[in-house]
Amino acid sequence: MLRLLRLVLLCLWPWGSLAASEILLVGGEDQPGIRSFATALEQRRPQDQVRFQTVAQLPSPGRLKPDVRVILLDAQALEWRLAETAGPQALALRVSRVQAEQRLGKSRPGFLSLLWSDPPLERQLRLARYLLPEARRIGVLYGEHSRFLLDELRQAAQSLGLEVIAQDWPDLRDSRPLQHLLNNSDVLLGLDDPELYNSKSAKNLLLSSYGRQMALIGPNAGFVRAGALASSYSDQDDWLTVLDQLLEQPPARWPRSLYPMHFGVSGNQQVARALGLDTIDPHAAALALGEGANP
Numbered sequence: 560m561l562r563l564l565r566l567v568l569l570c571l572w573p574w575g576s577l578a579a580s581e582i583l584l585v586g587g588e589d590q591p592g593i594r595s596f597a598t599a600l601e602q603r604r605p606q607d608q609v610r611f612q613t614v615a616q617l618p619s620p621g622r623l624k625p626d627v628r629v630i631l632l633d634a635q636a637l638e639w640r641l642a643e644t645a646g647p648q649a650l651a652l653r654v655s656r657v658q659a660e661q662r663l664g665k666s667r668p669g670f671l672s673l674l675w676s677d678p679p680l681e682r683q684l685r686l687a688r689y690l691l692p693e694a695r696r697i698g699v700l701y702g703e704h705s706r707f708l709l710d711e712l713r714q715a716a717q718s719l720g721l722e723v724i725a726q727d728w729p730d731l732r733d734s735r736p737l738q739h740l741l742n743n744s745d746v747l748l749g750l751d752d753p754e755l756y757n758s759k760s761a762k763n764l765l766l767s768s769y770g771r772q773m774a775l776i777g778p779n780a781g782f783v784r785a786g787a788l789a790s791s792y793s794d795q796d797d798w799l800t801v802l803d804q805l806l807e808q809p810p811a812r813w814p815r816s817l818y819p820m821h822f823g824v825s826g827n828q829q830v831a832r833a834l835g836l837d838t839i840d841p842h843a844a845a846l847a848l849g850e851g852a853n854p
Contacts, residue, residue, distance in 0.1 A: 580604075580806065582628045584611040587635025596632070596795060603803050614639045620646025628806060637662070640671065648810035650674060652798060657752045661704045673816040674801065677751035677779065678791045680708060681715040682848055684748065686791055686824065687776045688719055689847050690836065691746050697721050698744025698773075700728045700737065705752035712748075731760050734767065741771050749778030749787065761785050774834055780825040789826040789839055791848060793819040824848065 582604070586593045593611060601609040614635050621643050623629070629649040631637050640649045641662075648670050655677040667673075687694060697716055701709060709725050716723045726740040740747070747768055749756050756764070756778050765786040768775050775782070780792040801819045826839030 580607045580628050581624070581626070582607050582609045582630065582806065583623070584609070584630045584632055585614060585617065585636040585639065586611065586632040587614055589613055593632055596799075599795065599799055600802065603799060604806065607806070619643055620649075623647055628810060630802070634658075641668065644668070644670065646670065648672065648813060650802070650805065650810075650813060652676070652802075655751045656708065657705050657750065660707055667815055671815075672805075672810075672813040674798070675816060675818050676793075678777065678793075678822070679818050680712050680750075681719075682791050682822070683777050684712075684715055684719055684721060685848050686789060686844065687746050687748060687774075688721065689844060690776070690789055690839065691774060694745035695721055696724050696743065696745045698724045698726070698740040698747045699750060700726055700740060700747075700755055701750060702728060702752050702754045704754065705750045708750060728755060731755070731763075734763060737764070737767055741767060741773060744773070747773060747775045749775055749782060749790075751778040756782060769830070769833065772834060774830070774836075783825045783827050786830060787827065788830050788834065788836075789824060789844070791822050791824050791845070793822045797821040797823075822848075 582600070584593070584597050584600070589611070597609060597611040617623075617639065619642065620629075620640050623646055625647050627647050629640065629647050631640055631649050631651040633653055637651050637654065640646070640651070650672045652674050653676050654673050656675055657677070659673060684697065687697060699709070699712065706727075709723070713723045724740060724744050726736045728736045761782070765775065769786070774788040775786075776788060777790040778787075780790050783790050797819045800821055801817070805813055822845065824839070824841040824844040826841055826844065828838055831837070831839050
């Protein structure tokens with residue numbers, strides 16, 4: 560009996576080793592934040608071989624082993640993978656929908672899956688309705704590369720009983736489009752478009768909106784720290800959770816694009832007080848948004 564048990568274990572051992580995967584994290588530079596992410600993923604998947612390499616350390620994608628799981632961590636890594644069609648399937652992190660539209664247009668290479676970094680539009684609208692239940696007119700500034708989001712935004716707003724007031728802002732030095740929007744909206748919703756929402760435009764956007772006692776939702780958690788009222792967001796743990804789930808599947812089954820299922824809410828309490836609003840409970844807000852999510 561003991562000999563038979565040893566024989567069974569000996570036969571099973573190679574199958575366990577075959578289940579392990581080689582996971583290659585790719586970034587433009589070797590930075591502490593990227594190393595921390597790689598370490599956290601390695602701790603979650605001790606059965607796999609997880610390694611990080613910079614673009615400069617790697618050959619062209621077509622020279623990689625076809626079964627390696629490739630995770631792209633920044634824009635430089637994405638450019639490296641887009642350089643040729645040959646090579647293994649890759650999952651790109653830290654890419655917003657506006658950035659993808661600007662770089663890829665309508666095309667989506669079959670070897671690429673995208674895990675979006677910007678919060679879903681429908682969730683941001685629900686956050687605006689949760690914090691400002693009386694607001695009905697949602698003011699939205701858009702640019703050349705974020706215009707494509709408007710139809711989806713309007714459709715989501717209609718299902719929530721809200722109206723989108725959209726305004727093109729082609730020249731950030733001209734404040735008239737912003738002032739026009741402030742005159743015709745109840746709340747501003749920021750699209751994660753770096754050409755509109757950046758360090759140069761932040762002061763004008765925030766001072767103008769709060770000069771009218773109008774809240775800005777989004778476009779991301781960074782803008783909340785700068786002075787926006789609130790935004791939903793996914794942090795590193797949320798990204799690691801969805802990445803862990805995807806790595807349980809063959810790369811051929813990875814979706815072409817997706818958002819992390821888990822998220823939190825960031826609120827600026829000082830701004831809330833200045834606007835005469837209740838203190839924002841991030842946990843309660845996230846629960847409310849989660850309960851209202853589409854199945």
